[in-house]
Amino acid sequence: MPRLFPRPRLRTTAAMCTTLSALAAISLGTGPSIAEPFSTEPCALERTDAHHSEGLDTWNTAYPRPTRALDAVMIFLSFPDGAPATTPAELAADHFPATSRFFEEASYGRFALRAHPLQHWIGMPKPSTAYAIQRDWNAERRAAYLHDALAAADGEVDFSRYDVVYFVADPDAPGVDSDATKVVNLEVPLHADGTDIRRVVTVFEKHPPDRLVLAHETGHVFDLPDLYHRPVDGKGDWDTYVGDWDLMGSQFGLAPDLFAWHKWKLGWLAPRQVVCVWSAEPTRLTLEPLGAGPGVPVADASGAPAFGLGDGVKLAVVRTGPGTALAFEARGPVGNDHAACRAGILVYRVSSDAQSGRGPVEVIDAHPGTEACWESSVYPPLADAPVALGETFTVPGDDVRVEVEDRTPSGAWTVKITGPRS
Secondary structure, three states: OOOOOOOOOOOOHHHHHHHHHHHOOOOOOOOOOOEEEOOOOOOOOOOOOOOOOOOOOEEEOOOOOOOOOEEEEEEEEEOOOOOOOOOHHHHHHHHOOHHHHHHHHHOOOOOOEEEEEEEEEEEOOOOHHHHOOOOOOOHHHHHHHHHHHHHHHOOOOOHHHOOEEEEEEOOOOOOOOHHHOEEEEEEEEEEEOOEEEEEEEEEOOOOOOOOOHHHHHHHHHOOOOOOOOOOOOOOOOOOOOOOOOOOOOOOOOOOOOOOHHHHHHHOOOOHHHEEEOOOOOOEEEEEOEOOOOOOOOEEOOOOOEEOOOOOOOOEEEEEEEOOEEEEEEEEOOOHHHOOOOOOEEEEEEEEOOOOOOOOOEEEEOOOOOOOOOOOOOOOHHHHOOOEOOOOEEEEOOOOEEEEEEEEOOOOOEEEEEEOOOO
16 A cells, blocks of 8 residues: 655644634534536436435535545554554555445546555544544544544644545544444534645444445545435334445445446446436337446356446436436446346436435335345345346336346346336
């Protein structure tokens, strides 16, 4: 891994005071909602004030857009009430290169996340237990943790060099709760080295960590919402909205590649790769497997490996209302989805005004009476959700029908979509 960028200077006392004053005003928020034109497609839902809105007509410039290489600093924090049993190098290897590889495949090579891990521990001034770290963290204690972490690291890290900041806590410290890993969005940004820090990824994972957990949290840094259903009492099933089918639903999913809608939002799909279906007459089109990119083998209809896909249509959309749409994409055991339980055309509903964690995306089950892969799926009732080859499915409540007619020799899917009649 690349070494940390060298720090060219120490901060002045006045600048440090400015940073500490900003830290005192920390609170959760979405940050400034600055619109940058992104897509004028007729099926592109408008971005709303909902946290991590799934609208994608504009890009919120409060978030870094992952259409270029971005640099991430990993800062490892130790505490006076525990001696680390791991090394920073071991903890960095828990997450990289796996996280970078996930995004490289998901973006078809259009985005690179470059990790710059510090090579040593940074000592925190207080015991880990003093911060009362937990999932639903007390705002005052959370602010104190970020205050101390930034102050401790600032003499050695030039924060102006980085687009993403990871504070990684010693996983063996007695007060560290692995369930507390999350992105902290700052209504009042931190300020260090002449740059605003609007969000920080606080990592409290065990060693080794949960699968793809850092990729999930990094998705929030790019304005992607949580897609899981959080039970009111914390008990019950968390995966009822999307099951295995997107990293932002579950990092444990069998098919964790990001939805084509998310790839469209992030700028990884060209306009020609998205088809808007308006007509009530049948529209026939060919959908490439979501995970297929240049040089990636895809099984054809006979199961034999085929190549040559990557730049064709990945997403079909039917607009169903001012803030809602149906999305259709081909999923199967390709790329990040190599362990997918079933292959076919996945159908899901997108709502631009639904908050993160409140169902902005819901997978529609084409086989509601059955389930699959019960021994490995995060939510077996949705593991067989895709419409399979030769099947016809009408979306309940929307009068939209999809027919999966054929597979091409290269492994793409020929489908016919009939929009609602006015």
